[in-house]
Amino acid sequence: MSKPKVLFIGTGGTISALSSIGPFDIMDYASKGRFMQADEILAHWPQVHEKAEVVPIRFRNVASTAIGPVEWLELLELAHKSYAEHPDAAGIVVGHGTATLEETAYFLSLTHKLPVPIVVVGAQRPSSGLSTDAGMNLANAIRVAADPGARGLGALVLLNDEVNAAREVTKTSTSRMQTFRSPDFGCLGHADGDTIAWYRKPLRKLAPETEFDLKGLTDLPRVDVMYSYAGSDGAAAAAYAAAGAKGIVIAGFAPGFMSPGEADALAAVAAKGVVVVCASRAGSGRVFGTERKRELGFLDADNLTVQKARILLSLALTRTSDKAEIARMFAEY
Structure with a gap:
């Protein structure tokens, strides 16, 4: 054989x-x-x-x-x-x-x-x-x-x-x-x-049946990560935006919240077109949407770790900047 x-x-x-x-x-x-x-x-x-x-x-x-x-x-x-x-x-x-x-x-x-x-x-x-x-x-x-x-x-x-x-x-x-x-x-x-x-199979969309076609690309859209901590004023958000970030993923307090300063700073860059995705610094568990986050235009990472939410957001941005479409991708992948 x-x-x-x-x-x-x-x-x-x-x-x-x-x-x-x-x-x-x-x-x-x-x-x-x-x-x-x-x-x-x-x-x-x-x-x-x-x-x-x-x-x-x-x-x-x-x-x-x-x-x-x-x-x-x-x-x-x-x-x-x-x-x-x-x-x-x-x-x-x-x-x-x-x-x-x-x-x-x-x-x-x-x-x-x-x-x-x-x-x-x-x-x-x-x-x-x-x-x-x-x-x-x-x-x-x-x-x-x-x-x-x-x-x-x-x-x-x-x-x-x-x-x-x-x-x-x-x-x-x-x-x-x-x-x-x-x-x-x-x-x-x-x-x-x-x-x-x-013993089991994952249910979310997987390669090769995905919508991401990267032929001809030599880099991906810049997406940065912020980390929530007590008393943070969110100054990193403006710095990332100035460096060319198209998206920011925040490792928020479980279950996906952030300090008032971080919320204000991220809202300011989101108003200028930076896509903001909320994850959790806990390392497990699902981040869920709230009315306040929806008002600010923030998306949620589901149960993806921060580092993986960054990858999915970067890939999503190779296809679209429409927040509804990106939210769909986080729900499907």
Whole structure:
């Protein structure tokens, strides 16, 4: 029986790291080590070839703290190009640093037009570390990408034997192995030793059946994030607008409120055409509309985290600036 083919795109991150200090270095490897390219990662973990025919594809090694819209667009184009060259591939795995892994995954989950799954994978410990999670995470991501049950679920995130939806997952701990979780609804399934066990599916719109077509774009509309805190006067709103922001997402007090100063400052920029979306700094739970927010022209992020609401708003602004249409997108995606 032939093995499925899976494409592996490496972008760097802890999963690709080899410390020059030794197996107990799980902190300083970024400055005292090196980062492997996709083919080198597969050579370091040759066992993964037992699960699939894995084709390495180089992107470039980028610290996930340095990845943003420009890199997302390049990665999206590379994924489409690679699949066109390997139309028999069952899925695509993207190796990524964990700092912004959830954001890259959500972007891909809204924008890719491929008939196969994209699974984004990282590690909490470098490949050189004692008891690293890198090898098993990579093997399980390959298994998930090749599994028929992964189709139609948008982009997925695999770490710590858990499969999570890109829309729902977030990094919840700085260094613990079980850091990636979906606070509101839990994971979609588990990568167990004998099978990929699925338990539920997300209901919101997912790639490839989305309205966002980014062909030809080299960047996305600027959307910034404000963070609510006691006594804030919202001065950041005017600064963001002056810097060219087309939208602002506020990480408001749960369940999505803000200080009087922030409300006044955001209302002022909203009156000039900046789209304001209200999320919550709590990290989970749905933000709901109020009469006051509607009067000010603010939209709500539903239960998206602030960082993901920023991505959806930026993509929405590639299509329209009409607030009713953007509100529809937040309700559907």
